[in-house]
Every structure is written in C-alpha cells, then in structure tokens.
Amino acid sequence: MRSPFVRPALAAAIAASAVAAPGLAAQTVASAPAPRPVDWTAMQDETTRVLADYLRINTTNPPGNEIATARYLQAFLAKEGIEARILDTTELGAGRANLYARLAHNSGDGSKKAVALVHHMDVVPADPRYWSMDPFSGAVKDGYLWGRGALDMKGEGIAHLMALVALKRSGAPLTRDIVFIANADEELGSTGALVFTDRHPDLLKDVEYLFTEGGENPLGSDGKVEYYGVGVAEKRTFWQKVTVKGTPSHGSKPTKQNPVPKLVAALDRIAKWETPLHVTPGNQKYFHDVSALPQYTAQQRRWLSDVRTSLSTPAARAWITSDPYRNAVLRNTISLTGLTGSNKTNVIPAEATAELDIRLLPDADPAQFLAELQRVAADTAVHFSPLLAPKAPLESPIETDMFRAIERATRDRDPKALVTTPMLTGATDRPSYRRLGIVTYGFAPFRVTRAEDQRGVHGNDERVQVSELGWGVHYLYDVLRYVQ
Numbered sequence: 001m002r003s004p005f006v007r008p009a010l011a012a013a014i015a016a017s018a019v020a021a022p023g024l025a026a027q028t029v030a031s032a033p034a035p036r037p038v039d040w041t042a043m044q045d046e047t048t049r050v051l052a053d054y055l056r057i058n059t060t061n062p063p064g065n066e067i068a069t070a071r072y073l074q075a076f077l078a079k080e081g082i083e084a085r086i087l088d089t090t091e092l093g094a095g096r097a098n099l100y101a102r103l104a105h106n107s108g109d110g111s112k113k114a115v116a117l118v119h120h121m122d123v124v125p126a127d128p129r130y131w132s133m134d135p136f137s138g139a140v141k142d143g144y145l146w147g148r149g150a151l152d153m154k155g156e157g158i159a160h161l162m163a164l165v166a167l168k169r170s171g172a173p174l175t176r177d178i179v180f181i182a183n184a185d186e187e188l189g190s191t192g193a194l195v196f197t198d199r200h201p202d203l204l205k206d207v208e209y210l211f212t213e214g215g216e217n218p219l220g221s222d223g224k225v226e227y228y229g230v231g232v233a234e235k236r237t238f239w240q241k242v243t244v245k246g247t248p249s250h251g252s253k254p255t256k257q258n259p260v261p262k263l264v265a266a267l268d269r270i271a272k273w274e275t276p277l278h279v280t281p282g283n284q285k286y287f288h289d290v291s292a293l294p295q296y297t298a299q300q301r302r303w304l305s306d307v308r309t310s311l312s313t314p315a316a317r318a319w320i321t322s323d324p325y326r327n328a329v330l331r332n333t334i335s336l337t338g339l340t341g342s343n344k345t346n347v348i349p350a351e352a353t354a355e356l357d358i359r360l361l362p363d364a365d366p367a368q369f370l371a372e373l374q375r376v377a378a379d380t381a382v383h384f385s386p387l388l389a390p391k392a393p394l395e396s397p398i399e400t401d402m403f404r405a406i407e408r409a410t411r412d413r414d415p416k417a418l419v420t421t422p423m424l425t426g427a428t429d430r431p432s433y434r435r436l437g438i439v440t441y442g443f444a445p446f447r448v449t450r451a452e453d454q455r456g457v458h459g460n461d462e463r464v465q466v467s468e469l470g471w472g473v474h475y476l477y478d479v480l481r482y483v484q
C-alpha cells in the first residue's frame with residue numbers, strides 16, 4: 001500500500017529533522033505535512049529493548065530456527081502498519097525462513113529506485129562457560145547490551161528495522177522504497193540469501209542499492225574513529241581439495257607408489273609460490289586514504305598514497321606486504337590447512353589429501369588461477385577438486401549517490417571523518433545480491449573498538465554499546481534521507 005503523503009519541501013524536511021530534539025511532540029501541519037521530529041533518546045531506549053528481545057531468540061546455526069526471529073520481526077512491523085512476508089520455508093527446511101518487507105516511497109512519482117537493508121538472523125554457537133553473561137539473556141550491563149549476535153549481526157538488523165520505522169513514523173519524504181530483508185543461514189551455507197535471490201528476483205528488480213554486513217568503523221583507544229569503512233569489495237573463497245592416489249602397501253618396504261611424498265612435494269612448491277600482486281581500484285583508494293593516518297612515517301605515507309607505483313620498489317613492497325591484512329587484499333592467497341595421509345604408521349595409504357583455503361581477488365579469473373596452480377604443483381599425479389562453488393565476484397562502484405549520502409551523513413557527525421573502502425578478506429552474503437546487478441555495500445551503523453570486535457564476533461562476550469544503538473539508528477536514518 002502506498003502512503004498518502006504529499007511530498008513536503010526537502011529543505012523544510014531537513015531543517016525540521018536537524019532541530020529534532022528529545023521530548024519534542026509530534027506536530028501536524030494541515031496543508032503540507034512536515035516530517036515529525038524523531039525523539040532520538042526514546043528511539044535509543046526502544047532500539048535497546050527491541051534488540052534485547054531479538055537476542056533472546058536463540059538462532060544458533062545449526063540448526064538456525066530463524067522462523068522464530070522472522071515471526072518476531074513480522075509482528076513488530078505489523079504494529080507499525082508494515083506488512084512483512086515470511087518466505088522460503090519449504091526450500092530452507094524445518095524451522096527456517098527468510099523475511100521480506102517494504103516501506104513504500106511517499107513522493108507520488110517513485111522515479112527513483114529502491115534501497116534494501118539486509119541482515120542475517122542466524123548466529124554462530126556460543127559456549128556459556130566462556131561468557132561473563134548468559135549469551136541469550138539480552139542483558140544490559142555497564143552500558144552494553146550483551147548477547148550472541150549483538151555485533152554479528154542482529155544489532156545491525158535491528159538498526160535497519162528502527163531506521164525504517166523512524167522514517168515511517170516521521171513521514172520523512174521518500175522518493176525510494178526502503179526494502180527490509182532478513183535471511184537465514186549466513187554463517188554456514190548462505191542458503192538463505194541464495195534461495196531468496198534465486199526465487200524472488202521480482203522483489204529485488206527495482207533495488208539499486210543494498211546495505212548489509214562487511215563495513216567497519218574502528219574506534220581507536222583515543223575515542224576517535226580511525227576511519228568509516230564502507231565495504232565495496234570482498235575476496236572470493238575458492239577452496240580446493242588436493243588429492244594424490246597411490247598403491248597401498250607395507251611401510252617397511254618403501255615404494256615409488258606412496259602418494260604422501262608426492263603430495264608433500266607439490267604442497268611445498270605451492271607454499272613457496274608468491275602469487276602476483278595486484279591493486280584493485282577500491283584498494284588504490286583505501287591505501288591512499290589511510291596514508292593520512294598518524295601512525296605512519298613520512299616514507300610509509302608516500303608508499304601508501306600510491307600503492308600501485310610503490311609495489312615496484314622492493315623496500316616498499318616488503319613493508320606493505322609485511323602486514324597480513326595488506327598482503328591479503330593485494331593478491332590471491334593460499335593457506336595450506338587440512339592434511340591427511342595414512343592413519344597407521346606402518347601402512348602406505350591409497351591416497352593422500354590436502355585442503356587449500358584459497359581467496360581470490362574480486363577481479364581474478366578462477367579458471368585461470370587453477371591453471372596456474374596446476375603449473376606450480378608441477379605433477380600430473382596431483383588432482384585439484386573444488387570444495388565449494390565460488391560465489392559471484394563482489395566489487396561495487398564508489399562514484400554513486402549512495403556513497404555520497406554516506407559521506408555526507410558521516411561528515412555531519414565528524415567533519416574530519418575519513419570515509420574509505422577497505423576490502424573484506426572474509427565472505428558475506430553480498431555476492432548473491434551483487435550478481436543481480438545491485439550496488440552492494442558493507443555498511444556498519446556502529447563504531448566499535450578493534451578489541452571489542454576481535455573478542456566478540458564469533459568469540460565470547462559479544463556486546464554492543466547502548467549509546468551506539470541510538471547513534472547508529474540516527475546515522476542510518478540520515479543516510480537513507482540523504483539518498484532520496
């Protein structure tokens with residue numbers, strides 16, 4: 001259902017919202033309804049309560065049980081007059097679901113395309129023995145809301161929900177529909193996003209921009225945000241199993257048909273292989289942006305400011321790649337991880353296997369990389385087989401209205417803010433949406449210290465600062481207003 005709002009003047013809308021202060025009553029103007037101011041203090045309290053309830057619903061994956069969180073979100077949205085649909089229950093299996101809702105634009109013309117806010121409802125397991133609080137209590141203590149998923153990513157999901165609700169309640173002028181999607185199963189198989197994008201391209205066909213996890217706003221020990229990181233790209237998992245077959249026999253009589261030495265020799269060549277360095281456009285910008293940070297020397301700053309050129313200088317290359325993150329975003333990487341041979345000391349096995357955690361740059365060609373890998377292994381007895389299909393490549397453009405809206409909302413809060421584009425070395429659900437042509441960004445609504453992020457995400461004592469919940473909803477609300 002389209003809302004019967006008449007579009008007020010944009011200037012009036014921005015002015016009204018800018019002066020919005022806690023405690024101001026909603027106002028009604030008969031002829032041209034201006035947006036009603038949002039009480040951000042009350043919104044922070046409400047966001048905290050809604051997230052606490054959401055964290056209390058245990059969606060540990062496996063088994064997930066996202067149907068329970070989907071019903072919770074559906075009931076909340078229904079109270080706000082927004083219809084949400086629970087989808088894909090058959091395809092995803094017992095207890096699982098995706099959820100979809102849409103806040104219609106109120107401009108009357110609808111000339112602009114939609115924005116989607118996407119999160120996953122599942123969480124990784126939490127072992128209460130290692131937590132200071134019950135991971136599913138949704139307790140507030142020491143200024144933090146505690147619980148599995150507070151950061152990854154139920155907290156972001158509720159920030160999406162409340163920003164959308166704030167737009168609806170305030171009647172802010174919208175030229176774009178705002179789509180809200182909650183997926184199952186990101187942490188294990190990504191089946192939620194895969195099934196959703198396979199089955200419902202019709203629901204996404206007018207979506208131009210999409211936000212989900214993969215952004216970061218690291219907070220330094222001095223209380224300042226190091227940078228506001230918008231995730232525009234991520235590495236692609238290209239995991240391989242390596243197999244060498246042989247002839248089983250007794251270990252007391254060594255043979256040339258033992259597969260273990262062949263595998264070990266090939267793995268040694270692979271481990272020593274220095275994959276070529278390559279700078280994507282997002283990385284060139286990211287390194288240039290962070291070169292201004294205070295922790296670098298003058299020379300390091302020069303190297304970072306034009307990383308593409310610097311990599312041809314041995315000293316610069318050595319320093320740049322000495323950092324595991326910088327190294328990982330500048331090349332295709334291979335980590336040798338799993339390894340099996342015989343399970344008995346005196347038996348030469350029929351086969352030996354290894355597993356390689358390969359992460360490709362977004363613009364790398366998987367087939368070409370595999371051919372290179374076979375050349376490096378240099379033994380026709382060594383066979384590679386994929387452990388999972390590579391996701392679609394993810395690299396989104398930076399010169400967009402949405403990126404500019406993020407920059408504007410960020411600089412409102414922090415005039416000297418550095419808004420940049422770090423590449424994610426891990427994987428998210430973004431490629432499933434990006435393959436439909438949607439400009440897909442990792443957008444983080446909260447500012448979190450690296451220590452908090454490192455400890456909590458997939459670790460113990462995951463928690464989010466209550467003040468960040470209020471800050472983050474308002475930040476996202478402004479980004480969404482500015483992109484109209």
Ligand SMILES: [Zn+2]
Binds near residue numbers: 120153
């Ligand atoms: Zn996540």
